[in-house]
Amino acid sequence: MEWRGLNELRELYLSFFESKMHTRMASAPLIPQGDNSLLLINSGMAPLKKFFLGQAVPPNKRVTTCQKCIRTPDIESVGKTSRHGTYFEMLGNFSFGDYFKNEAIEWAWEFLTKVLEIPAEKLWITVFESDDEAEQIWMNKIGIPKEKIVRLGKKDNFWEHGSGPCGPCSEIHFDRGEAYGPFENFEQASDADRIIEIWNLVFSQFDSDGNGHYEEMKNKNIDTGMGLERLACVMQGVDNIFEVDTVQNIMKHICKIAGVEYHTNSKSDVSLRVITDHIRSTTFMVGDGVMPSNEGRGYVLRRLLRRAARHGRLLGIRDTFLYKVCETVIQENEKAYPELREKAEYIKKIIQVEEENFAKTVDNGLELLNKFIEESKNGILSGEDAFKLSDTYGFPIDLTLEIAEEKGLKIDMDRYKELVLEQRNKAKADHAAKASSSWADNSIKIAVAKTVFTGYTETENDSEVLAVFDGTEEKESASEGESVVIVLDRTPFYAESGGQVSDTGIISGNAVVSVDSVMKTEDGHFLHIGTVDRGTVKKGDKVKASIDVTRRQATMKNHTSAHLLQAALREVLGEHVHQAGQLVSPERCRFDFSHFSAMTPEEIAKVENRVNEIILSSIPVETKELPIEEARKLGAMALFGEKYGDIVRVVRAGDFSVEFCGGTHVDNTSKIGLFKIISENSVASGVRRIEAVTGSGVLALLNENIAVINEAAAILKAPNASELTAKCTQIMNEYKALEKELQAAGEENAMMKLSAFADSAYDFNGVSVIAARVDGVKNDVLRTMGDKLRDKDANVISVLACVNDGKGVFSVSCGKDAVAKGAHAGKIAGAIAGLTGGKGGGRPDSAMAGIGDIAKTDAAMAEIKNVLGNFIK
Numbered sequence: 001m002e003w004r005g006l007n008e009l010r011e012l013y014l015s016f017f018e019s020k021m022h023t024r025m026a027s028a029p030l031i032p033q034g035d036n037s038l039l040l041i042n043s044g045m046a047p048l049k050k051f052f053l054g055q056a057v058p059p060n061k062r063v064t065t066c067q068k069c070i071r072t073p074d075i076e077s078v079g080k081t082s083r084h085g086t087y088f089e090m091l092g093n094f095s096f097g098d099y100f101k102n103e104a105i106e107w108a109w110e111f112l113t114k115v116l117e118i119p120a121e122k123l124w125i126t127v128f129e130s131d132d133e134a135e136q137i138w139m140n141k142i143g144i145p146k147e148k149i150v151r152l153g154k155k156d157n158f159w160e161h162g163s164g165p166c167g168p169c170s171e172i173h174f175d176r177g178e179a180y181g182p183f184e185n186f187e188q189a190s191d192a193d194r195i196i197e198i199w200n201l202v203f204s205q206f207d208s209d210g211n212g213h214y215e216e217m218k219n220k221n222i223d224t225g226m227g228l229e230r231l232a233c234v235m236q237g238v239d240n241i242f243e244v245d246t247v248q249n250i251m252k253h254i255c256k257i258a259g260v261e262y263h264t265n266s267k268s269d270v271s272l273r274v275i276t277d278h279i280r281s282t283t284f285m286v287g288d289g290v291m292p293s294n295e296g297r298g299y300v301l302r303r304l305l306r307r308a309a310r311h312g313r314l315l316g317i318r319d320t321f322l323y324k325v326c327e328t329v330i331q332e333n334e335k336a337y338p339e340l341r342e343k344a345e346y347i348k349k350i351i352q353v354e355e356e357n358f359a360k361t362v363d364n365g366l367e368l369l370n371k372f373i374e375e376s377k378n379g380i381l382s383g384e385d386a387f388k389l390s391d392t393y394g395f396p397i398d399l400t401l402e403i404a405e406e407k408g409l410k411i412d413m414d415r416y417k418e419l420v421l422e423q424r425n426k427a428k429a430d431h432a433a434k435a436s437s438s439w440a441d442n443s444i445k446i447a448v449a450k451t452v453f454t455g456y457t458e459t460e461n462d463s464e465v466l467a468v469f470d471g472t473e474e475k476e477s478a479s480e481g482e483s484v485v486i487v488l489d490r491t492p493f494y495a496e497s498g499g500q501v502s503d504t505g506i507i508s509g510n511a512v513v514s515v516d517s518v519m520k521t522e523d524g525h526f527l528h529i530g531t532v533d534r535g536t537v538k539k540g541d542k543v544k545a546s547i548d549v550t551r552r553q554a555t556m557k558n559h560t561s562a563h564l565l566q567a568a569l570r571e572v573l574g575e576h577v578h579q580a581g582q583l584v585s586p587e588r589c590r591f592d593f594s595h596f597s598a599m600t601p602e603e604i605a606k607v608e609n610r611v612n613e614i615i616l617s618s619i620p621v622e623t624k625e626l627p628i629e630e631a632r633k634l635g636a637m638a639l640f641g642e643k644y645g646d647i648v649r650v651v652r653a654g655d656f657s658v659e660f661c662g663g664t665h666v667d668n669t670s671k672i673g674l675f676k677i678i679s680e681n682s683v684a685s686g687v688r689r690i691e692a693v694t695g696s697g698v699l700a701l702l703n704e705n706i707a708v709i710n711e712a713a714a715i716l717k718a719p720n721a722s723e724l725t726a727k728c729t730q731i732m733n734e735y736k737a738l739e740k741e742l743q744a745a746g747e748e749n750a751m752m753k754l755s756a757f758a759d760s761a762y763d764f765n766g767v768s769v770i771a772a773r774v775d776g777v778k779n780d781v782l783r784t785m786g787d788k789l790r791d792k793d794a795n796v797i798s799v800l801a802c803v804n805d806g807k808g809v810f811s812v813s814c815g816k817d818a819v820a821k822g823a824h825a826g827k828i829a830g831a832i833a834g835l836t837g838g839k840g841g842g843r844p845d846s847a848m849a850g851i852g853d854i855a856k857t858d859a860a861m862a863e864i865k866n867v868l869g870n871f872i873k
Contacts, residue, residue, distance in 0.1 A: 001117050004235040006246045009116075010066050010089070010228055010336055016111050017064035017093045020103075025059065027068045027089075027337070029288040031297065039297050040070040040285075044092035044225050051096050052165055052204070052221055061098035066091050066228060066336070068284055072300055076398075079274035079311070082240040086304065087281035089228040097219030101170075104201050104222045105137050108172060112199070116235065122175045124186060124195060126150045128157040128168030134203070138170070150186045165204040165221065166214070172199040174234050198234060199226040242273055246332040251276045253328040258315040271311035278308035279322055283329040286347045287340050289639075291580070292354045292685060305351065306358045306396055313362070320359070323352035338632070346594055349576040353596045353686050365395030366403075373407055383415025390416075391423065448487060450524030455492040455503070455664065456623070460546035463488040463507075468539050469527075477538040484513060484537065486528040491545050493528060494552070495520035499582035500559055500663040503552055509543035511535030552664065554586035557672045557694045560621055560653070560665045561611065562589045564675070565690065566637065567657040568610040569593055572603055579639060580687045584663070588678075588693050595688045599680050608692075611675045618670040619654040626650050634658050674698045743778070754788060761796065764865060765872040767818045770798040771864050773857070777802055779809055779848065786813035787846060797823050797872075799832065799864055801857050808851030810840070810860075819844050822871045831867045835860040 004012070014024050028047035032038045041047060044067040050056040051063075067090045077084040093107070112118045125144055127134045129151045138144045151157075160166035173195045175183070180194035189195040204221040206214040229241040241247055242262075254275050255261060260268045285301045292302040305322065312321055326348050334341040372385040381404055389395040397416065404411055448466040468478055469485035478484040486507060495518040496502040502518035507528060515530040528545075537543075562582055569577045573595055581592035599607075626634075631650045637659040651661040653669055666672060673695035683689045693701055709721050718727040753774070761768045770789055774782060782802045789798040790813035797818050800811045812829040826841035833840050833849035836856040840849025851857055 001119060001235070003237070004116065004232070006228060006232040006244055007332075007335055009231055009235060010091070012115060013091045013111065013226075013228075014064055014066060016115055017062075017107070020062070020093075020107055021060075022062040022064040022093055023058075023060035025063055025065045027066060030068055030070055030285055031288055031290060040072075040290075040300065041067065042069050042071045043067070044069070044090035045094075045223050048094060048223075051094075052223070058096050061096050063094045063096070064092065065094075068288075068337075070281055070285065070300070072304075075303070075307075076402075078277050079270040082242055082273065085229075085241055085277045085280075087277060087284060088241075091226040091228050091231070093222070093224050095222035097221060100205075100220050100222060101134055101137055101203055102141065104203070104224060105134070105170065106141065108199055108201060108224070109142050112172065118174070118234070122177075124148050124150065124173040124175060126152050126157055126169075126171045126173065128170070129153050131157075131168040131170070131203075134168065134170045159202045159204075159223075160208060164208060165206070165217065166208045167203045167205040167220075169203070170201045171197050172201075174198050176234075196230065196234075198230055200224065242276060247276060247280070249332055250280065250325060250328050253325050254279075254315075254321075257321050257324065258312070258317050260315055268315055271314045274311040275308045275315075275322070275325070278304040279325050280329055282308070282322075282351060283326050283340070283347055284333075284337075286350045287337070287343050291350070291687070302354065303396060303398060305354050306361075306399060307402075309355050309358050310362065310399060310402075320352055320355045322355050323348040326351050339638075342632075342638075343578065345574065345576040346578050349596065350594065350686060357685065361395060365389055365399075369395065369400060369403060373404070373409060376409060379409055381409050381411045383412040383417075383419060386411050386413075386416045387419040391419075446487060446521065446523065446525045448525070449489065451488055451520075451526040452490045453492075453494075453526065454490055455494045455547070458492045459549050459552065460544060461490055461492055463490045463543050463545045465537060465539055465541040465543060468537060477536050478532050479536045480511075480532050480534055482532050484530060484532055486513065486530075486537065487525050488528065488543070488545055491518075491526045491528070492547050493518045493526060493545060494547075494664055495526050498661065498663050499562075499584055500555060501583070501585045503547040503555075505545070505547035507537070507543050507545050509537070509541050511537040511541070513537055551586045553666075554695065554697070555584060556664050556666050558586070558589040558692075558697075559584040559661075559663045560651075560669065561615075561672050561675050561692065561694045562591050563651060563657045563659050563661070563665075564611045564614050564653060564669065564672075565589070565591050565607070565692065566593065566659070567653075568607045568614075569595075569690075571610060572606045573599070579637075588691055588697060590689065590691050592683055592687055592689045594686055596686050598682065599688065604677055604680055608675065608677045614653065614656050615669045615672045615675060618668055619656065621665050621667050621669060622652045623665060624650050624652070631660065636660050676701060754785060757789065757798070758792070761793075764797075764868055765821075766795075767821060767823065767868075767872055768793055768796045769864065769868065770796060770800075771861055772799075773801045773803075773861065775803045777804065779811075782809065782811045783813075783846065783848060786811045789813060790815045790845065794818070797825075797828070797868065799828070799861070801851070801861055803851070803854050803857060806854065808836075808838075808854045808857055810838075810849045810851065812842075812847050812849075814845050816845070818872075822873065823868075824871060828867060828871060831870070832860050832864065835863055835867075 018024050028041060030041050032041055038046060044065055047067065048063065051058040069088050069090050070086055072086050074084050075086060078086055112123065113120050125138050125148060127149060135149055138149055139146060157169045157171065159169050175195050181192040183189045183194060186195065202223040204223055205217055207217050208214050229244055232244040233240060236244060238244060242251060251262060251272055254272055262269060262272055282301055282304050290297050290301045292298055292305065308322055330340045330344050369389060372381055386397060386400050389400055390397045401411060446467060454461050465486055466489050467487040468475055470478060470482065493503045493505060493515060494500065497520060505515050507513040507515060511532055512534040513530050514533050515528045517529045519527045519529065521527065562584055566579055576594060578594045580594050583590040625647050628646055628648050631648050634650065635658050636650050639660065648660050649662050650658060651665055652658045675692060675694050676698045677690055677692045678701065679691045681689055709724060713721045713724045716724065716727045716731065718724045757770050757772050760772065761770045774785065782800055786798045786800050789796055794815035794817040796815045798813045802809055810829050810832050812825040814823040814825045824844045825847040826843055829847040829849035830839060830841045833851060837852025838850040841847055
């Protein structure tokens with residue numbers, strides 16, 4: 001039995017099943033495509049479910065895959081043991097109504113014993129307790145002794161998930177030898193991890209109604225699964241996945257950064273395992289388009305990254321480091337997953353920014369958490385405190401739980417969950433309005449041929465009405481004034497997809513139908529949604545479908561400009577820029593992209609000028625359908641998480657922009673006219689948005705701006721628009737002079753009150769205390785007032801409060817004699833501000849702090865004696 005690397009094993013497996021006439025399918029993205037039942041792909045079968053359920057036709061009745069998977073139910077156990085992990089790869093061979101038990105068993109045995117040369121005597125077989133057929137195949141065709149075949153019950157050897165296809169399993173187990181304990185019997189050896197399962201063969205031969213009734217299926221299926229890392233453990237003779245070659249190389253990088261060694265300290269071993277597992281998961285998740293967020297799969301990503309970052313701190317790593325380890329993950333996996341290298345800079349940047357943001361959260365949250373822990377009673381941290389950490393400070397609840405556990409505390413999770421539920425109910429008050437129609441979730445089945453799209457080359461064509469719907473109910477016809485959904489056999493109408501809005505236009509014949517929008521179902525039917533303006537439209541009618549050409553042309557200009565914009569952004573900002581969403585319509589181009597700070601005016605100007613340079617260069621825009629590998633060699637940009645077929649449509653503007661795209665485009669950049677960016681802002685953490693206009697949209701913007709300038713000139717009584725700047729400058733100078741006079745008068749008035757403040761001073765434990773509220777002055781004036789009171793009396797503590805334009809501050813000053821008696825302006829300011837929910841501080845003699853809730857200002861001032869009692873004894 002020869003040592004084999006993980007990458008070699010993956011290729012050996014896939015090549016073996018290709019030799020058995022299986023089609024090798026690439027791993028699906030971790031984001032499920034068209035399956036809302038899953039947050040992330042968690043098994044090799046999950047992306048193929050549509051084939052098993054007959055919802056789609058597979059590329060072949062025999063398929064083999066190595067599927068990326070994420071499972072997080074046991075995330076708290078990851079690191080604490082050497083067995084648990086969140087990321088793994090699942091090898092599988094599948095039959096959709098083709099071969100069955102004989103071939104599945106024979107090929108599994110051939111691969112293990114012939115290709116990998118695993119000694120037969122080290123393998124054990126389990127079958128379902130009533131599956132005589134499988135047992136006979138193992139005994140009579142493979143030659144396995146009866147005593148090495150174990151019959152197990154439904155819990156272990158029957159695959160079933162609710163209703164639908166299900167069936168018995170046969171598992172192949174490997175005996176790791178005496179080093180893992182004695183062999184008394186199969187069950188004992190399995191419990192002791194001497195015998196481990198390496199391959200599960202599922203024979204889907206029944207259809208379950210979910211209530212215990214099973215019907216034999218006419219077309220039986222095979223679904224197998226073998227964990228790649230588990231197989232590598234066997235072939236490399238190592239104890240667990242963290243010691244497999246590619247995974248161990250990642251851990252070694254972490255060890256080097258942290259200056260620690262694996263297997264020398266149990267606590268550091270836990271942290272090393274957590275970081276190693278989580279950086280594998282997060283690298284692949286970001287590579288497949290998952291962005292950190294506070295919900296759904298984005299929260300899974302954020303949780304894994306933050307857990308890894310915290311364990312980095314436990315190892316003594318103070319700087320951001322995960323993005324560096326990410327490079328090793330990419331190196332170890334790029335041969336099988338080249339998209340990791342293509343998106344390397346983007347992946348590393350996302351991880352680095354998230355880690356930097358978390359560092360700030362941890363610093364703020366840990367300080368407050370430690371305070372809550374000190375104040376906790378009966379070994380329980382309150383649900384309110386845990387919720388405040390999570391909701392107000394962004395400190396993850398799982399991290400609070402983990403730290404509390406380390407301190408020997410429990411959290412009132414019942415109360416925490418109540419508060420979370422209250423918050424969610426508020427947030428979801430209008431959520432129902434957001435729900436899509438039945439058409440949007442593709443739940444309506446249409447029993448006609450799919451629509452042929454002609455819109456890449458035609459703006460109108462003759463068609464036949466295949467189906468007419470009123471809402472989602474099919475009908476024979478629709479009359480004048482009725483809303484209608486029409487399915488045609490051929491259409492030039494582009495259906496909304498890829499961020500491009502749909503075409504509008506007319507379907508005409510015996511009736512005239514205004515088409516307002518077009519959707520496309522997963523089955524390939526184009527749904528023309530609109531209103532019957534005249535006559536009656538019937539199923540079987542011969543009609544002419546015509547799009548609004550002017551509107552389409554404007555949309556094409558904006559879509560091509562979005563491609564040029566992405567290329568220009570990558571030139572100016574860096575290769576980490578990738579599309580994160582877009583909306584192209586006749587009016588404008590809205591483009592979301594990955595970047596981590598606001599663009600400067602200079603950067604915006606550079607991008608805009610570069611796009612216009614390409615437009616004015618009159619570069620031909622070509623669209624071609626190419627094999628996906630050929631498209632990749634051209635450097636075509638792909639969308640994150642998008643599932644592409646073997647043939648892809650590529651849109652190319654010379655050497656400047658090459659992208660996968662199914663949208664409609666101009667055939668030459670000069671037809672865009674001009675390009676103008678009208679805004680750049682943030683839409684999410686690490687995602688920026690640019691809105692721009694092209695062609696006649698630029699002219700409309702120019703006319704609008706000229707109208708505004710002329711109107712402003714008239715209001716300011718500038719003789720003409722060219723003198724508007726001079727007039728604005730004059731008015732601003734006059735305003736500033738007036739503001740300065742008012743400020744001086746206000747300061748003079750405030751300073752006149754100083755003697756009155758001094759007269760109001762009272763004695764507190766031997767120091768003179770002045771407390772007063774001075775609203776409407778600037779912060780620097782308030783500080784000056786306090787400092788003047790301090791300079792006049794070395795034994796004074798002055799506390800001044802000011803509310804101005806809805807915001808407030810406390811200014812505290814302490815004379816040197818008061819400081820000698822224990823006073824500290826910074827600490828006093830922080831304590832008083834804390835009573836309002838604010839914070840701040842400063843030097844012992846002078847400090848300022850922000851007021852949180854200004855309604856609590858007077859109540860806080862009333863507590864000054866109690867606050868000072870902590871300092872002046």
